[in-house]
Amino acid sequence: xxxxxxxxxxxxxxPAATEEAWRRVQLARHPQRPRTLDLLPLIFEGFFExxxxxxxxxxxxxxxxxxxxxGVAVMVIGHQKGTDTESNILRNFGSPxxxxxxxxxxxxxxxxxxxxxxxxFLDTAGAFPGPAAEERGQAEAIASSVxxxxxxxxxxxxxxxxxxGSGGALAIGVGDVVLALENAVYSVISPxxxxxxxxxxxxxxxxxxxxMRMTAQDQVDLGVVDGIIAEPGDGAxxxxxxxxxxxKAAIVSxxxxxxxxxxxxxxxxxxxxxxxxxxxxETGTVSxxxxxxxxxxxxxxxxxxxxSVPRRPRWSEIWPSDDADDESExxx
Amino acid sequence: xxxxxxxxxxxARIGSCIDSTTRGSRLPIKFPFSRRAAPSDAWTKCPxxxxxxxxxxxxxxxxxxxxxGHHFRMSVGERIDLLLDPGSFEERDAxxxxxxxxxxxxxxxxxxxxxxxxxxxxxxxxxxxxxGAVEGHRVAIGIFDFRFMGGSMGSVVGEKLARCxxxxxxxxxxxxxxSASGGARMQEGTLALMQLAKTTAPLVRLDDAGVPxxxxxxxxxxxxxxxxxxxxxxxxxxEPRALIGFAGARVASDTVGEEMPDGFQSAEFLLAHGFIxxxxxxxxxxxxxxxxxxxxxxxxxxxxxxxxADRVRGPLGAISGLAERLGGAVSETIGIDVESPxxxxxxxxxxxxxxxxxxxx
Numbered sequence: 273x274x275x276x277x278x279x280x281x282x283x284x285x286x287p288a289a290t291e292e293a294w295r296r297v298q299l300a301r302h303p304q305r306p307r308t309l310d311l312l313p314l315i316f317e318g319f320f321e322x323x324x325x326x327x328x329x330x331x332x333x334x335x336x337x338x339x340x341x342x343g344v345a346v347m348v349i350g351h352q353k354g355t356d357t358e359s360n361i362l363r364n365f366g367s368p369x370x371x372x373x374x375x376x377x378x379x380x381x382x383x384x385x386x387x388x389x390x391x392x393f394l395d396t397a398g399a400f401p402g403p404a405a406e407e408r409g410q411a412e413a414i415a416s417s418v419x420x421x422x423x424x425x426x427x428x429x430x431x432x433x434x435x436x437g438s439g440g441a442l443a444i445g446v447g448d449v450v451l452a453l454e455n456a457v458y459s460v461i462s463p464x465x466x467x468x469x470x471x472x473x474x475x476x477x478x479x480x481x482x483x484m485r486m487t488a489q490d491q492v493d494l495g496v497v498d499g500i501i502a503e504p505g506d507g508a509x510x511x512x513x514x515x516x517x518x519x520k521a522a523i524v525s526x527x528x529x530x531x532x533x534x535x536x537x538x539x540x541x542x543x544x545x546x547x548x549x550x551x552x553x554e555t556g557t558v559s560x561x562x563x564x565x566x567x568x569x570x571x572x573x574x575x576x577x578x579x580s581v582p583r584r585p586r587w588s589e590i591w592p593s594d595d596a597d598d599e600s601e602x603x604x
Numbered sequence: 605x606x607x608x609x610x611x612x613x614x615x616a617r618i619g620s621c622i623d624s625t626t627r628g629s630r631l632p633i634k635f636p637f638s639r640r641a642a643p644s645d646a647w648t649k650c651p652x653x654x655x656x657x658x659x660x661x662x663x664x665x666x667x668x669x670x671x672x673g674h675h676f677r678m679s680v681g682e683r684i685d686l687l688l689d690p691g692s693f694e695e696r697d698a699x700x701x702x703x704x705x706x707x708x709x710x711x712x713x714x715x716x717x718x719x720x721x722x723x724x725x726x727x728x729x730x731x732x733x734x735x736g737a738v739e740g741h742r743v744a745i746g747i748f749d750f751r752f753m754g755g756s757m758g759s760v761v762g763e764k765l766a767r768c769x770x771x772x773x774x775x776x777x778x779x780x781x782x783s784a785s786g787g788a789r790m791q792e793g794t795l796a797l798m799q800l801a802k803t804t805a806p807l808v809r810l811d812d813a814g815v816p817x818x819x820x821x822x823x824x825x826x827x828x829x830x831x832x833x834x835x836x837x838x839x840x841x842x843e844p845r846a847l848i849g850f851a852g853a854r855v856a857s858d859t860v861g862e863e864m865p866d867g868f869q870s871a872e873f874l875l876a877h878g879f880i881x882x883x884x885x886x887x888x889x890x891x892x893x894x895x896x897x898x899x900x901x902x903x904x905x906x907x908x909x910x911x912x913a914d915r916v917r918g919p920l921g922a923i924s925g926l927a928e929r930l931g932g933a934v935s936e937t938i939g940i941d942v943e944s945p946x947x948x949x950x951x952x953x954x955x956x957x958x959x960x961x962x963x964x965x
Contacts, residue, residue, distance in 0.1 A: 282706075282708055282715065284709045401850065403868055406869060412879055414832075414850075415830075418800055418801050418831075419807060422801060422805040423805075438828075442797055459793065459797075460794055466790050470711075479710070483709060484706070484790070485706050494705065496795070496798055546805045547766060549798035549799065551703045552703055552760045553700070554700055
């Protein structure tokens with residue numbers, strides 16, 4: 273059986289790798305890093321911000337509206353973090369509530385109706401986990417956003433600007449092309465969250481960051497991100513203008529590649545892209561299964577009060593018995 | 605397949621497990637005749653009413669507490685017995701196995717955690733899917749087992765569910781998922797996150813093709829599983845008092861800095877806020893599913909072309925669907941065999957044309 277490569281046990285990340293991963297996380301969270309609203313006027317013309325989800329309220333942690341890019345009308349949607357304490361409180365540190373995702377859905381439906389391409393910017397530590405968000409259906413809002421994007425009949429270009437944090441990022445992050453700035457990070461959960469669950473301590477965030485392989489280059493290697501946009505100098509925070517120019521060039525070229533496609537072809541390739549995500553091994557063996565008639569092993573197990581004995585594969589090694597025969601008969 | 609290959613496979617697995625035990629990890633080797641010291645194997649304390657419940661009694665009683673009705677978690681096998689007709693379940697894609705693509709290591713290697721879960725459960729990953737029947741209704745069903753790494757969704761779970769939905773689409777049978785999961789599997793990083801999108805994308809096709817999708821949320825269903833297919837059922841059922849929420853209590857209270865109020869992520873809370881359709885006791889679950897499957901049939905197609913991504917229902921789709929549903933009753937009362945109409949206008953053998961259905965009515 274092809275267990276050998278699987279059984280190779282991974283070692284803990286080296287200190288150097290841990291430092292490097294953490295440096296990227298710090299850069300992605302840099303207070304002077306350009307945010308969605310900083311970049312919009314530098315990349316697009318005539319951005320008109322639209323507000324509200326038409327059901328509950330307006331979420332300042334997600335901004336969006338129509339704009340033109342090189343004369344083409346597009347719908348732009350992005351997470352918005354603040355730059356100082358006051359604006360961060362207003363923007364809830366870029367962590368959306370359900371109404372933010374529902375506003376995004378509304379804007380995407382509008383783009384779909386008018387045939388406008390969608391460009392999204394990801395920059396959030398994650399969807400807000402508080403009681404109010406739960407009450408208003410945070411999980412449902414993310415799920416239906418993802419579903420809407422998988423079936424949206426217009427091209428979608430996604431750019432990870434800073435932090436791509438979990439479901440809150442993915443909710444506006446399903447696209448035909450996914451790009452990332454050089455120092456952006458993308459992860460299934462924030463390093464602090466991962467550390468608090470697996471290490472039971474938020475202080476292990478550095479180790480978690482390294483273990484999750486969350487840098488832009490790692491994401492390209494995993495096939496989650498399609499391309500990296502180089503940042504100027506020591507990082508995007510040093511030169512917003514140059515960052516915007518690089519972003520604009522990348523977005524325009526991605527949209528050009530997508531614009532010629534038929535809708536059915538576009539949707540089929542988006543589906544295929546998502547369908548290919550993941551890494552698994554397909555072994556040719558059938559499942560251990562369960563015997564239909566209690567076997568001798570099971571009967572002995574019951575007498576000895578060993579619950580669910582026969583289902584554990586190791587017993588079949590200790591007592592290679594009628595069960596294995598049953599299975600091979602059924603498999604043949 | 606030669607029978608020898610099947611019998612040999614588990615043995616190779618066991619060999620490797622024992623290897624890893626001797627290398628110093630904490631995998632237990634339990635011999636069949638060793639005495640179990642604590643009574644913990646025979647008794648379980650009910651978290652609701654503190655009663656000591658005999659495990660055998662739990663097994664006989666659908667894993668419900670006999671004194672207060674607390675719903676204990678169930679294994680995949682127990683779920684299959686609970687929901688599906690005896691002998692109807694046929695597992696698919698049982699050979700899929702997780703790969704440690706990231707080389708993930710916290711205080712233990714991901715491969716060790718996988719191996720420990722495999723030993724504990726006898727499963728290869730946290731979900732089992734296959735084709736089965738609920739009181740005669742053929743369905744594609746995916747069932748989570750929380751014992752396997754907290755039911756977390758990694759590449760294998762995502763792939764199995766995507767195949768489950770695609771099979772439901774191709775065979776035009778309803779899809780059901782019974783969830784019990786802590787969310788995305790952190791050890792697979794963003795690949796696990798992408799399973800949210802991967803399991804959601806086929807649901808758009810089920811919508812277009814008119815194939816119903818039902819989710820049953822059991823204790824616990826949180827994180828990325830709730831934030832994808834689990835929240836997207838055409839009908840969403842939940843077991844009483846199941847923990848259902850987006851953020852785990854530990855993450856939430858760490859982030860927000862306050863303790864969460866009691867019961868705010870319960871099935872009843874979600875029902876009150878309009879996010880699920882019904883809280884159904886375990887003893888009624890199979891009957892409820894059966895009723896729903898009867899009331900929400902797969903939409904009829906009028907061109908004999910199932911499994912198309914485009915909407916295939918014609919203008920008479922609703923009528924022919926009605927005829928199909930009434931078919932049995934009609935044939936009983938007026939003695940016309942509506943299920944085998946004369947092949948008049950070249951439709952496929954699997955479906956009859958709407959006009960013939962109307963005549964039959």
